[in-house]
Amino acid sequence: MTYFIVKRLAIGLLTIWGVVTAVFIVVRLAPGDQATVALGPDASAAEVAALRHTLGLDQPLLVQYLSYLGDVVRLDFGDSYRFGRPAMDQVLERFPATAELTLAATVIAIVAGLILGVIAGKKPGSGLDRAVSTVTLGMQALPPFWVGIMFILIFALQLQVLPSAGGGSLANLVLPAVTLAIPFTALVARMTRSGVAETMSEAFVQTARSKGLTETQVLTGHVVKNSLIPVVTVVGLQVGTLLGGAVIIETVFAWPGLGSLLVSAVGNRDYAVVQAATVLIALCVIVLNLAADIINAKLDPRIRLEARR
């Protein structure tokens, strides 16, 4: 187990190096740089050149890359030129809000998704199964930004029961969390449904019935746990996506999270912030995937053996 985790973390470091490199290149491929954006369109060429020199942007890309890599290894992500303070501090300040939103959406999605999935999967082809399939398909098809705007129109403007923007309170959390949870719930429900439907046809389910268990006991005692592995994997991946990709929803609800910081940092060519945020998100994704694998190994004793090789 320890060996497995160490090995996975080592692979994770390689992944982070890849992410750091990719971000470094992509950010610099975009037209314009810090100097042009900071000084605006009216600045003279000499002014721009002077600022580029101070920022080190006039050096060859390879030199910039190596010095940047050296800083990252020392966990120094540089200062945000816009805010004039360490980029990572800026990122970590925003991170809790995003984590809170992601966590809330994930909890909703797991609870609702599991319930819907089990109801549908326990009798494949039944009326309930078809109803859940239709509903979840709709939930996945709705564009989240549209749902978010509709929620604001209905709950904030018409009914005036929930705030439309900002963070900090539980009431603020409801609309963005539910918006994010809708497609996520559908995903969990569909994975659970297919897992449960498949498990229901296994011979050990009949064994459980032959012990005199009720259908509910058969489901909770034997079927659900056997159906969870693909669900855990998908939840792990999806949480990672939400951490970095809730950008649109954070923007719609003016949620003070990482997503909105990242968008403005890209617009301002604030390289240090973009890079710090990306590394943090990548780290979270790696840890989440590792956690999903560990949970799966705990769920199914057969997985542990394979991981040891």
Place this chain on the structure above:
Amino acid sequence: MLPAGAGTGTVLDRVSFVVDAGSTTGLIGESGSGKTMSAMSIVGLLPPGAETAGRIAWKSEDLLTAAARRIRQVRGREIGVIFQDPLAALNPIETIGKQVGEILRRGGMPRQQVRARVLELLDRVGIPEPEQRIDVYPHELSGGMRQRVMIATALAGEPQLIIADEPTTALDVTTQARILRLLADLRDREGVAMLLVSHDLRVMAHVADVVVVMYAGRVAERGPAREVLEHPRHPYTRALAHNVPAVSTKSAIAEPLQGAPANPFDRPAGCAFHPRCPMAQDRCRTDVPVLREVEPGRFSACHFAERVES
């Protein structure tokens, strides 16, 4: 009646047999003959949508019309089931101790007591060093050990009847013999009645007291195991027995069973066996033979039972 694709079919037709306390009744037949379905119908483990008619007398009640709640009480505690493939029939992600003890735990027995009882059960079915095995998972055991676990699971509720569906089919030959000996021992020592489902006549010859030969969802022949297997009174039994030289006393010319087994959804008219029967006459194509007593204690559903030579 079972829904089959577009239509329905009568999978079991007038199947009737008795299992006596302390004895083993064997259900023999090819796959699709309805033997497993007959056995599972006793505890109500039929495919969804199955319709049933008739009577399943268990002691003084009819299990076919009993409430679902009552059937669940019977399952495991009065009638235990051993399934065919122990690897598939055991939950892969629970320890064997937990699975063997599940009935007891759900019955409200304290944890420590359940563990002690499970160890005792594992020992009883011949699992060496049960202390070391109780916390392992099914995939960590051999096929024979898994089947012993399955048997221990069936025994946990102290049932008076055990239904064993092809208990040795998934095992290699030496393990088969050991498991059969174990089943016979359990019957002899504990007086448990057993309904053994198998397509394997050697298995039947070893363990069964009474056999019921099934063909296309009907009983072809029924009677004391040794007599039926050695002196069949139905051409189908004779054909089966001839394929297993160890069972037939006279090593007469083997008469391989030709043709495919009849499909219960599309059963031939008259005697379902007539298309494959070397003795078939015109009457066999039209009249369904009734199961009748051809000798004391011997029943056959052949119009010409008296003429079947062993």
